[in-house]
Amino acid sequence: MQGRPQDPASHRRQRVSGKKTMKILVPVKRVVDYNIKVRPKADGTGVETAGLKMSMNPFDEIAVEEALRLREKGAATEVVAVSIGVQQAQDTLRTAMAMGADRAILVLTEESPEPLAVAKILKAIVERETPDLVILGKQAIDDDMNATGQMLAGLLGWPQGTFASKVELADGRAEVAREVDGGTEVVSIALPAIVTADLRLNEPRYASLPNIMKAKKKPLETLQASDLGVDTTRRLTVVSVAEPPARKAGVKVGSVEELVEKLRNEAKVI
Amino acid sequence: MTVLVFVETEAGHVRQASRSAIAAASKLGEVHALVVGDAASVGAGAEAAAKIPGVTKVLKAGSDALAHTLAEPLADLLVSLAGDYSHIVAAASSVGKNVLPRAAALLDVQPIPDVLDIVDADTFVRPIYAGNALATVKSADAKKVLTIRATSFDPAPAEGGSASIEDAAAPAAGDTSRFVSAETPTSDRPELESARVIVSGGRGLQNGENFKTVLEPLADKLGAAIGASRVAVDSGYVPNDYQVGQTGKIVAPELYIAVGISGAIQHLAGMKDSKVIVAINKDEDAPIFQVADYGLVGDLFDVVPKLAAAL
Numbered sequence: 001m002q003g004r005p006q007d008p009a010s011h012r013r014q015r016v017s018g019k020k021t022m023k024i025l026v027p028v029k030r031v032v033d034y035n036i037k038v039r040p041k042a043d044g045t046g047v048e049t050a051g052l053k054m055s056m057n058p059f060d061e062i063a064v065e066e067a068l069r070l071r072e073k074g075a076a077t078e079v080v081a082v083s084i085g086v087q088q089a090q091d092t093l094r095t096a097m098a099m100g101a102d103r104a105i106l107v108l109t110e111e112s113p114e115p116l117a118v119a120k121i122l123k124a125i126v127e128r129e130t131p132d133l134v135i136l137g138k139q140a141i142d143d144d145m146n147a148t149g150q151m152l153a154g155l156l157g158w159p160q161g162t163f164a165s166k167v168e169l170a171d172g173r174a175e176v177a178r179e180v181d182g183g184t185e186v187v188s189i190a191l192p193a194i195v196t197a198d199l200r201l202n203e204p205r206y207a208s209l210p211n212i213m214k215a216k217k218k219p220l221e222t223l224q225a226s227d228l229g230v231d232t233t234r235r236l237t238v239v240s241v242a243e244p245p246a247r248k249a250g251v252k253v254g255s256v257e258e259l260v261e262k263l264r265n266e267a268k269v270i
Numbered sequence: 271m272t273v274l275v276f277v278e279t280e281a282g283h284v285r286q287a288s289r290s291a292i293a294a295a296s297k298l299g300e301v302h303a304l305v306v307g308d309a310a311s312v313g314a315g316a317e318a319a320a321k322i323p324g325v326t327k328v329l330k331a332g333s334d335a336l337a338h339t340l341a342e343p344l345a346d347l348l349v350s351l352a353g354d355y356s357h358i359v360a361a362a363s364s365v366g367k368n369v370l371p372r373a374a375a376l377l378d379v380q381p382i383p384d385v386l387d388i389v390d391a392d393t394f395v396r397p398i399y400a401g402n403a404l405a406t407v408k409s410a411d412a413k414k415v416l417t418i419r420a421t422s423f424d425p426a427p428a429e430g431g432s433a434s435i436e437d438a439a440a441p442a443a444g445d446t447s448r449f450v451s452a453e454t455p456t457s458d459r460p461e462l463e464s465a466r467v468i469v470s471g472g473r474g475l476q477n478g479e480n481f482k483t484v485l486e487p488l489a490d491k492l493g494a495a496i497g498a499s500r501v502a503v504d505s506g507y508v509p510n511d512y513q514v515g516q517t518g519k520i521v522a523p524e525l526y527i528a529v530g531i532s533g534a535i536q537h538l539a540g541m542k543d544s545k546v547i548v549a550i551n552k553d554e555d556a557p558i559f560q561v562a563d564y565g566l567v568g569d570l571f572d573v574v575p576k577l578a579a580a581l
Contacts, residue, residue, distance in 0.1 A: 032399075037535060040403045047403050115371070116380040143398050144516075147371035147381055150341065154375035159447035160341050162368050165510065175450065180364040181463070181519070182454035183511045187340065190446040199500070199517055200510060235380035239393060239406040247542055250563035252554075256576040259548065259566050267546045267563065269467075269525040270492065270581065 021077040022169075024067040025131035026101065027122055028060040028083050029112075030092040031142045044240040056092045059137025061099075062197040065204040066167060067135050068100040075169045078102050080129060084121050085112050090220060097215035098207030104218070105129075109225045109232055112142075117225075117232040119151035124228040126156060131192065133174065138163050138196040149196035159189035163198040271299030271391065274351060275325075276360040276369070278339070279305055279315030286464040287361035289322060289425035291418040295359045296324040296426065297388050304329045304351065304438065306344065308337035316435050323431040333440035338449035339365045343441040345372035351438060352377055352413065356391065362417035362520075374415035381415040382407060386422040400516040401539040420463060421522035421543055455509065462514065465495035467525045470514055470541070471507070472499035474530015474551065474570050478507040484571060485529060488578040497521065497541075499531045515540035530570045533558025550574065 032038055033055040038047045056064075070076040081096035082105040083089040093104035107121050126134065139146035153160035161167070161176030165184065168175045169191075178185045179198045207215070225232055253259045263270045273295040277288040295301045303319040305312060305328060312332030320328045329351065335343040348358060348369070358373065360366035362384045374381035386404065387395035393408045394416065462468060469489040471481055481496065489496050497519070498512040514521055516539040526544035531537060533549070533556055541547070542561050549562035552569050559565040566573060 038399045038402055047399060114380050116375065116378070119375055139517075141400065144400065145371075145381075145383055146367050147374070147383060150368060150371035151375035151381075153341075154345060154372035160368070160372065162341070163364065178364075179510050180452075180454075181511065183452065183509065184454075185338075185452045186450040188448045188450050193446075200504065235411050236382070236407040236409055239389075239408050241398070241403050241405050244397070244401055244404050247547075247561045249560045250547075250565065252559070252565045252567060256566070256573055256580055259564055259577065260580045262564055263525070263546070263548070267525075269546050 022075065023078045023080065023129065023131040024070060024076045025126065025129055025134045026060070026063050026067045026079060026081050026096065027134070027136050027148070028064065028081050028092050028096050029057040029137070029140045030054050030083065030085055030089045031057045031140055034058050034141055040241045040243055044242055046238060046241050054088070054091070056095050057137050057140045059139060059141070059197055059199070061204040062199070062201050063135040063137050064096050064099050064101060065202045066197055069202065070167070070169060076133070080105065080131065082107065082122070082125055084118055084225070085109055093220055094215050095207065097218045098212040099205060100211070102218065104220045106220060106222045107225050107228065108222060113225070113232045114234055114236060115145050115147040115151055116235060117230060118148050119155055120230045121225055121228055121232070122148070122152050123155045124230060126152075133169075133191060133193060133195065135195045135197060138198050149194050153194040156194070158193050160194045160196070161187055161189050162196040164195050165198050165200045167195055167201070271356040272354065273298050273301050273357040273359055274348075274355040275301055275303050276348065276358070276366065277303045277305050277319050278361065278363060278365055279307065279318060282311075282314035282318055284315070284318045284322060284428065285361070285363070286425050287363050287420035289428065290420035290423040291359050291361040292322055292324055293426040294385065294388060294418040294423040295357065298357050298391055301325050302327045302329060302355070303433070304331070304348070306331045306336040306339065306347065306440075308332060308334060318428070320433040320435055321429050321431050322426050324426055325431055325433045328433050328435045329438040330435055331438040331440040333443065335441050335443035339369070340447050340449060341368045341372050342444065342447045344369045345376060346441050347438070348373040349376045355413065357414045357416060359416045359418060362419050366417045370415055370417055377413060377415065379411045379413055379415050380409070381417070382409060383417045384419045385416050386419050400535055401542070402535070419520060421520055459489065460493070460495045462495045462497055462512070462519050462521055465521070465523050467492045467494035467527070468497050468514070468521055468523045468544075469494045469527045469529065470497035470499065470531060471502055471529050472531030473501045473505070475502060475507060481508055484574050488527070488574055491578050491581040492525070499534070499537050528558050528562070529574060531558055532556045533561065
């Protein structure tokens with residue numbers, strides 16, 4: 001637990017006395033563990049996920065970690081994790097609380113909704129919780145959409161700092177360094193705002209056993225998506241899911257000379 | 271059907287990825303291009319876009335608010351222009367990925383990111399699970415919002431067209447989102463996304479200095495861009511914009527030389543569509559050899575200087 005105070009609660013109270021509260025909401029998604037290579041189902045209707053190990057989306061772990069670090073620095077007072085999906089998503093929320101989130105909200109849906117529906121559900125949660133900042137992973141490693149944070153920002157009319165590699169809060173604004181195609185860009189956005197986490201924002205902590213035990217007693221509220229008045233009808237129908245065209249392994253060459261000869265005369269690329 | 275393509279320009283040129291987006295959009299219908307920038311430079315970008323064959327009209331919006339392609343004013347602009355367009359399209363660049371989902375939400379549309387292939391006006395192929403599966407999805411939305419994976423569509427030519435140019439009303443600058451600074455190192459090398467040849471380094475390079483002393487001479491000989499694996503970037507050997515992979519840049523050059531890269535799934539997702547792949551690695555069981563056309567098992571510090579000398 002690097003840099004974690006011995007008694008985080010009393011530490012926070014001390015920092016907060018005389019200051020307004022600052023709440024961070026962190027949406028987390030339950031996905032197939034990143035170490036597992038998924039395969040399309042034989043009938044092409046989706047990917048085979050039955051029986052596979054599920055974990056928190058790695059970008060969301062980074063988002064949780066960033067929220068916790070902001071709280072530990074005294075820049076935030078409360079971290080609330082929220083997940084949208086099936087009942088088992090509560091495991092992902094317990095993980096977030098074992099890392100250090102204060103409490104959690106599970107919004108039950110029958111399957112994993114699309115980013116548009118997720119953003120609408122999150123908007124309803126934001127309106128209930130009134131956080132100052134929402135930090136999300138930049139994309140989920142299952143559908144690779146990279147859309148929910150931007151869409152939530154749009155629906156709320158909030159500014160967005162996406163693909164963040166550094167976040168600093170001061171004077172009611174967030175200064176966000178963003179990973180962009182040409183290098184790095186820094187934007188300053190007024191709170192409340194949306195930040196999405198890129199890989200190099202931080203290295204998430206592991207939950208310790210005592211904290212895993214403690215997380216079991218932290219509050220977890222469960223809601224139905226329908227209670228929030230959100231239509232989760234899918235806009236995209238999956239027509240088919242297939243393996244990408246396989247690339248054949250080529251040949252091993254024995255020397256630099258042979259490599260150069262092949263590139264010149266066989267592949268004709270140099 | 272008319273398609274609105276958000277086109278990125280740089281110093282009076284249309285970025286290659288945007289020309290690929292135009293090529294993709296041309297399969298759907300007539301193409302109008304939106305070019306934005308500060309008031310002084312937007313004209314040159316609009317003229318470059320007007321020369322691209324297939325573009326029939328260029329909308330140009332120049333204002334301080336749009337100078338740095340911030341998502342908030344740009345999404346508002348796209349929504350204000352969306353009108354009768356059947357599709358709104360951009361390259362799946364860091365700008366396209368930042369802006370289009372926001373605009374889609376404002377239009378109540380589920381966006382379709384990273385399109386690899388267009389089946390028909392409603393149906394698109396896109397990668398999921400880091401490219402380990404390809405999903406064909408059909409959209410029920412009246413208007414489609416797409417980002418295009420540039421490596422899957424040959425770019426439209428830069429010259430040959432003569433579209434009309436019209437002004438679009440530019441949004442005013444707000445204070446909720448401000449551009450502060452950008453660190454965009456310039457280099458004489460080609461850009462990764464448009465390079466014909468890429469030399470990429472991984473953990474095997476051991477440090478940043480070896481990128482300079484070992485990889486650069488080879489890249490110089492080949493006129494190549496330099497890329498890196500995630501490990502090399504995370505270890506601080508090179509800056510983040512070098513990263514090739516699922517969460518970095520997606521590339522498909524004619525020749526990709528992977529040096530000291532083991533070939534993690536997330537790296538392969540970014541380069542496996544290259545025409546010819548060469549792998550140089552001392553571990554003969556490295557997964558990179560499973561996708562390489564030519565594999566050379568050996569010590570990169572011995573092999574790479576020899577290769578540079580032989581070219």
